[in-house]
Amino acid sequence: MAPFFGRDIISLRDMTVDDLWKIVETAGRVKKGDYGNFLESKSFATLFFEPSTRTRLSFESSILQKGGRVFGFANPKGSSQSKGETFADTVRTVEGYCNVLIIRHPVEGAARLASKVVSIPVVNAGDGANQHPTQTFLDLFTMHEQMERLEGLSIGMMGDLKYGRTVHSLAHAMAMFRGRMTFISPPSLQMPEEIKKELLTAGIEFSEVSEPEQAAGDELDVLYVTRIQRERFGDPQEYEVVAHSYRVIPETVGMLGGQVRIMHPLPRVDEIDERVDGMENAIYFQQAHNAIPTRQALLGLVTGALE
Numbered sequence: 001m002a003p004f005f006g007r008d009i010i011s012l013r014d015m016t017v018d019d020l021w022k023i024v025e026t027a028g029r030v031k032k033g034d035y036g037n038f039l040e041s042k043s044f045a046t047l048f049f050e051p052s053t054r055t056r057l058s059f060e061s062s063i064l065q066k067g068g069r070v071f072g073f074a075n076p077k078g079s080s081q082s083k084g085e086t087f088a089d090t091v092r093t094v095e096g097y098c099n100v101l102i103i104r105h106p107v108e109g110a111a112r113l114a115s116k117v118v119s120i121p122v123v124n125a126g127d128g129a130n131q132h133p134t135q136t137f138l139d140l141f142t143m144h145e146q147m148e149r150l151e152g153l154s155i156g157m158m159g160d161l162k163y164g165r166t167v168h169s170l171a172h173a174m175a176m177f178r179g180r181m182t183f184i185s186p187p188s189l190q191m192p193e194e195i196k197k198e199l200l201t202a203g204i205e206f207s208e209v210s211e212p213e214q215a216a217g218d219e220l221d222v223l224y225v226t227r228i229q230r231e232r233f234g235d236p237q238e239y240e241v242v243a244h245s246y247r248v249i250p251e252t253v254g255m256l257g258g259q260v261r262i263m264h265p266l267p268r269v270d271e272i273d274e275r276v277d278g279m280e281n282a283i284y285f286q287q288a289h290n291a292i293p294t295r296q297a298l299l300g301l302v303t304g305a306l307e
Contacts, residue, residue, distance in 0.1 A: 004301035008115040009123045011131045012172035027141045031293035037067030038305040045098040046072035049105045058291035088117050121302045129163040136169040138294040142287040150177045158184035159226035161191040166265040181206040182215045225264045249273045
């Protein structure tokens with residue numbers, strides 16, 4: 001396992017199973033309250049070139065709760081990019097103000113580019129339709145907290161699998177833990193071919209179906225639901241064709257065996273009926289709240305505040 005101190009967190013492709021276990025186990029200790037204000041004296045810049053609520057606020061809350069300082073912007077109009085400054089110049093400048101850069105950007109590869117032009121750790125908070133590694137860390141922590149294991153789980157991923165960066169990252173992670181995956185999506189929003197090829201090369205079992213009923217016999221441990229992302233479609237008509245394709249209702253949970261946990265990276269639109277919220281199977285708000293200890297653990301590790 002490579003040391004975390006000073007490390008960029010860009011993609012699940014850069015991680016090992018031991019790395020993921022280190023984050024999950026450290027997050028567990030943070031959640032139990034084993035550490036004090038370990039981010040005290042550390043400064044973090046949150047540069048969000050794309051709208052976000054949960055990710056940005058959970059990073060900022062994570063930092064403030066552990067004594068750190070945080071600054072940044074939630075809209076590129078609030079940066080000098082609106083004056084024509086290049087992305088590279090923006091991150092080079094902000095590098096001198098903080099210990100860690102946390103970046104969300106609509107362009108795939110933006111976080112990787114930032115990591116190549118600055119000398120401090122860069123944390124990818126989502127780059128286009130590519131990756132969202134810190135979401136996957138909290139997803140893994142939530143699954144482990146619920147099921148006390150990660151190896152060999154059966155995961156259904158449903159919705160926008162083409163543009164959904166959360167499921168792209170999660171597929172890589174579950175492959176490391178030899179998970180079995182069922183991809184549920186409209187034909188036009190299937191998991192990208194390059195990811196499926198990687199799974200096949202690694203000998204990971206997966207299947208593709210177009211309706212959740214077709215996964216009824218898969219004995220799913222988790223159904224990971226994603227919204228159809230309007231903002232990823234260049235053509236509004238293309239979006240309307242697939243919008244509202246799926247809706248999880250209490251009967252869906254029963255059809256999938258009754259024990260399946262329902263997860264969602266949020267925000268949701270109408271893909272999970274609010275009646276599901278009161279069921280024990282619904283763990284998506286616990287999942288969202290687990291962002292705090294997980295991101296605190298990660299930032300503690302990359303700054304060297306935790307080992």
